Amino acid sequence: MGGYTLQRKTLFYIGILANIGLLGYYKYTDFFIDNINVLCGADIALKHIALPIGISFFTFQLIAFLVDCYKNATKEYDFINYLLFITFFPQLIVGPIVHHAEMVPQFENKDNANINFDNIAKGLFLFSIGCAKKILLADMLTPDAQAFFDNISGDVPFLDAWYYSIEYTISYYFDLSGYADMAIGLGLMFNIHIPQNFNSPYRARNFQDYWRRWHMTLSRFLGQYIFRNVYEKNCRYRNYYIATMVTFFVSGFWHGAGWTFVVWGLINGVFVCSASWMKQRNMKLPFVLAWVLTAIGVVVLRALFVAETFTDAICVYKGMANFQSLFAGESVFSLIEAFAIDHMRCGLILIIGIIISCFIPNNSKRMADEYTANKFNWIMAFLLLGLCLINMNKVGVFLYFQF
Numbered sequence: 273m274g275g276y277t278l279q280r281k282t283l284f285y286i287g288i289l290a291n292i293g294l295l296g297y298y299k300y301t302d303f304f305i306d307n308i309n310v311l312c313g314a315d316i317a318l319k320h321i322a323l324p325i326g327i328s329f330f331t332f333q334l335i336a337f338l339v340d341c342y343k344n345a346t347k348e349y350d351f352i353n354y355l356l357f358i359t360f361f362p363q364l365i366v367g368p369i370v371h372h373a374e375m376v377p378q379f380e381n382k383d384n385a386n387i388n389f390d391n392i393a394k395g396l397f398l399f400s401i402g403c404a405k406k407i408l409l410a411d412m413l414t415p416d417a418q419a420f421f422d423n424i425s426g427d428v429p430f431l432d433a434w435y436y437s438i439e440y441t442i443s444y445y446f447d448l449s450g451y452a453d454m455a456i457g458l459g460l461m462f463n464i465h466i467p468q469n470f471n472s473p474y475r476a477r478n479f480q481d482y483w484r485r486w487h488m489t490l491s492r493f494l495g496q497y498i499f500r501n502v503y504e505k506n507c508r509y510r511n512y513y514i515a516t517m518v519t520f521f522v523s524g525f526w527h528g529a530g531w532t533f534v535v536w537g538l539i540n541g542v543f544v545c546s547a548s549w550m551k552q553r554n555m556k557l558p559f560v561l562a563w564v565l566t567a568i569g570v571v572v573l574r575a576l577f578v579a580e581t582f583t584d585a586i587c588v589y590k591g592m593a594n595f596q597s598l599f600a601g602e603s604v605f606s607l608i609e610a611f612a613i614d615h616m617r618c619g620l621i622l623i624i625g626i627i628i629s630c631f632i633p634n635n636s637k638r639m640a641d642e643y644t645a646n647k648f649n650w651i652m653a654f655l656l657l658g659l660c661l662i663n664m665n666k667v668g669v670f671l672y673f674q675f
Contacts, residue, residue: 284342288335295331298323303529326365328526330358332493337372339497346372353379362458366451366670368469368489375464384463393645395460400653400660401636402453405446406670407660409628412621413443417578424584428591430598431611434571437588439618441574442625445474448487451670453636468637474629477562479543479569480551494519512548517541527577532585536576543569567630 302318309316337357340346349357349372357375378384417440420432452469459466469489476482483491503515517538524537550556557565572592579585591597612619634642643649 280342284338287338291331291334291338295327297321298327300529329367329369330364332369332490333358333372336493336497340372349376350380360459360464362455362462362464363466366448366455367487368452368455368467369493370466370489371492374467378464386463388463390645391460391463393650394640394643395457397457397643397649397653398460398636398640399454399457400656401639402450402455402457403660404656405450405453405636407450407663408656409621409625410443410447410450411663411666413439413618413625414447416615416618417443421575421578421580421584421588424579424587426587427594427597428587430591430594431608433575433588433591433594435611435615435619437571437575437592438626439622440578441571442622442629444574444578445470445629446625447670449636456640470635471637472629472635474567474570475563476566477557477559478547478550478566479540480547482566482570483540483544490523494523498522513545516545516548520544532576532579532582535582536573539573539576 298321301321305316305318308314337346337354353376354372356379357370357372360370360375363370417436420436421440449470456466456468467489469487471485471488473482473485476485499515499519502510502518503512504510520537520541521534522537523540524534527533527537556562572589575588575592576585579588
């Protein structure tokens with residue numbers, strides 16, 4: 273029995289290290305080389321290794337499977353169904369991050385091999401919503417915001433700093449949630465239910481609530497396989513706050529090979545810990561104030577997330593406090609009017625995006641749950657798809673391809 277346990281443990285660690293090693297090689301080689309060069313004064317050439325699309329996502333799925341197998345928390349699967357779980361194309365590239373226990377049983381269910389026209393109709397409806405989020409909203413906003421963050425220099429005007437940071441915050445949500453909706457819709461067409469990934473995160477009243485709503489399958493994985501392995505009740509050195517900070521450190525480092533991502537993750541962790549601390553003491557801000565403060569925090573942190581360097585992020589933050597730029601020449605109202613005219617098209621799309629993401633009560637998940645195959649919904653789906661096709665005149669990659 274001892275030999276069998278050692279063999280299991282050895283195979284487990286080999287599997288975990290192989291997955292982490294491949295992810296580290298492809299995603300973090302240049303990051304480590306760059307830091308070695310800075311710390312040691314070396315001049316090692318960067319490798320510029322091409323990142324396999326989706327490696328961060330399927331690596332997490334493989335790690336979860338290995339951990340559950342090691343803990344005897346999963347049953348034995350057919351090898352073909354296991355391969356299908358790993359390579360199921362709708363969510364392979366940008367998630368949602370699926371769990372073997374929710375996917376493989378669906379592949380094993382013979383009824384799912386039959387054509388289900390209700391699921392096809394609902395899937396097409398959800399796919400059209402996701403496609404519209406990506407092409408009609410995200411792709412209209414992202415190039416404008418990206419151009420600003422790619423060319424940050426000198427003093428950033430107050431209006432620019434806030435406008436482009438909000439623009440990127442909204443476009444990022446629609447880009448990622450749009451892909452999730454398309455993936456879930458495609459899955460439904462094959463009778464496969466992929467878990468929800470977003471639940472109106474910009475309606476959150478604190479960061480604890482926000483991370484329950486944003487990229488929910490990532491939060492679920494990190495909670496189950498990182499937080500729970502660090503947290504130990506009644507242990508001073510493994511308490512909730514330490515486990516939360518470790519979890520968000522991993523989250524930040526997972527998102528990107530750069531110190532800006534690490535700091536972004538740690539600050540998110542501090543905000544989540546603060547929300548938990550307030551909840552434990554029954555401290556509750558009025559809803560509107562709590563929502564406004566959370567929204568501001570999300571926008572400010574998104575600027576750090578998308579900035580290439582800390583220097584760029586600091587420039588943006590200085591711009592956010594650069595009230596002097598509002599009174600440097602023309603009147604504030606004239607300045608705002610001129611800014612609005614210059615950004616009329618993107619500004620209108622941005623306002624629509626804010627209204628949809630923050631104030632419209634029905635998100636795509638709820639709309640899909642309440643879906644009925646009637647004439648109105650069919651017209652809406654084909655209208656959205658038609659508008660998307662008309663606007664497919666340029667290349668627009670998904671922002672999470674970089675991860």
